[in-house]
Amino acid sequence: MLKVQENIENALIRSGRKSENVNIIAVTKTVDVDIINEIISLGINNIGENKVQEIQKKYDNISDNVNWHMIGHLQSNKVKYIVDKVNLIHSLDRLSLAKEINKRAKAKGIVKDVLIQVNISEEKSKFGLKKEEVVPFIEKILEMENIRIKGLMTMAPYVDNPEEVRYVFRDLKNLGYQIENRNYEKVEMEYFSMGMTNDYKVAIEEGSNMVRLGTALFGKRTY
Template sequence: MAFSQEVMRENVQNIREKMARAAREAGRKPEEILLCAASKVQSTETVALAQGLEIDLFGENRVQELCQKFDAGAYGSKPVHMIGHLQTNKVRQTVGRAAMIQSVDSLHLLQAIDAEARRQGLRQDILIEINIGGEESKSGIAPQQIWSMLENAAQCSGVAVRGLMAIPPVAEKKGQNRHYFALLRQLFVDISTKTYDNISMDFLSMGMSADYEDAILEGANIVRIGTAIFGRRY
């Protein structure tokens, strides 16, 4: 059963307070961190209620859901990002609807997005997904592959690389993932010292319901929260 708007409002307020505390602890401004509501499997009606809350954007894992909710106007004026694995045969549906594709995890996908964006006459914002924990079960490129990926992206006029995204291993206790967040932050900083066409390190997307405070302490400026807003999925 979906939460009411009032329950979601209370959840978002609680998350915002924790985000602000973590930001202040890190010597950062709370307003520089974006709250992405991960609305996987949430109905169009639930998302329409949530878009009136203090969230900055939505994130979808499935292209079909993103298209249905986008076309129904469920997101209102809030942008939606693609945050799940994207197959190349779904690129045409995603480009132009998603304000950003956070989960670009291969050169093949990068090139497919570039081609479709150029076909539509636009430039698609993307993040490069890093498999920071080296897990075979997760998408993303290995950290050492980022430089080759960026060199290729610099030749793609249909995309704008805006930063990095990662999903670290599942943490069994609080603080366990700070090491991975710190590694991604350092990679982000290293890239920031270089100059490439079509590439700027503006966004570091990491941290979910169980570990977003640690992610903020390590430099995240987009956190992707689902369960803590909408409740556990069944």
């Protein structure tokens, strides 16, 4: 944990963002509730899960003082189970999902914060919109009153040398600037969720302020 914080601070210094804050999302896939509560006691207050059923299973047994993040691919028929539980959905990637989130949030009387997932590298195995699809997508969901866009998310290809994927993070940040300059209502580029255990230092150097860390916090896990 201390090593992670040190790496983040050094990456911020290298990028000239010394005074900025980076949110650590603890990716708790396969992690037991006791261990999650232990890491919360060390100062982690953001928990990220890939699957709706994991959030449902753990939600009532985790400290109240945390923010929940849905970071995995979200099926429309599962939205109703987590729309009032998670603080931020990182993986909005299609219109049908936006409509369902909006509908379920409206029924609960809330406005749901979301990130748009962008597949910068255009890997076939990854979800997300292509870069050129993002602005038209935003314009389609501007009328949805119960969704608030808070930023962008991406996943870089897994490589041995993170320098090879630096362009992914740079491109996402640049896309964020372009969107910001359009001054849409209810659209903020507050969060750039990019960087995982393998590449989070490079991601921060390129502007990430939200990193999703599993192995770096919990060690290697077998799935």
